[in-house]
Amino acid sequence: MRFPASQGDPIMASGRTEAFELLKAYLGTTLAFGILLNRLSSFSISQAAVIAALTAGAGFVVHELAHRVVARAFGAQARFWANNLMLLLAIIGAFFVAIVLSYGAMAVSALLLWLIRLQRVTL
Numbered sequence: 001m002r003f004p005a006s007q008g009d010p011i012m013a014s015g016r017t018e019a020f021e022l023l024k025a026y027l028g029t030t031l032a033f034g035i036l037l038n039r040l041s042s043f044s045i046s047q048a049a050v051i052a053a054l055t056a057g058a059g060f061v062v063h064e065l066a067h068r069v070v071a072r073a074f075g076a077q078a079r080f081w082a083n084n085l086m087l088l089l090a091i092i093g094a095f096f097v098a099i100v101l102s103y104g105a106m107a108v109s110a111l112l113l114w115l116i117r118l119q120r121v122t123l
Contacts, residue, residue, distance in 0.1 A: 021082040022061055025103045028087035030057035035094035060103070067106035077109040 033052035038045045064080050071078035082104040090099050 018080050021080050021104065022064065024084075025064070025080070025082040025087065026053075026057045026061050028082070028091060028103060029060045032087075032090040032094040032099050033057070035091065036097060036099055039094070039097055064104070064106055067108075071106065071108045078106050080104055080106050 030049060030053040033056035034045065034049035037043055037048035037052055041048070043051065068078040068080065083102060086100060086102045086104070090101070090103060093099050
């Protein structure tokens with residue numbers, strides 16, 4: 001695994017904001033589950049998208065933000081990064097009624113620093 005190097009904390013620094021990354025994952029999750037719900041039920045695509053946005057999309061964001069709250073409560077820095085390839089695969093997979101649930105991850109600095117010490121992650 002490689003993370004972008006920058007001044008300050010290289011793990012938490014990035015050119016994109018966390019809000020943009022969460023929005024991207026939210027929209028990808030909503031689209032993937034909307035397509036899946038449309039294919040598996042009698043809902044129209046717009047109805048399925050609204051249901052997916054209020055359930056799967058919102059649940060995903062709340063879940064990831066909960067990781068951040070817990071990490072910060074323990075004194076670690078945390079930041080969400082979306083995985084663009086997995087978002088695309090989830091959307092494509094929804095057409096085939098198969099979704100891969102790995103849209104991104106909350107990077108937590110304390111864990112990453114521990115992995116760096118074990119030489120499993122390089123900066």
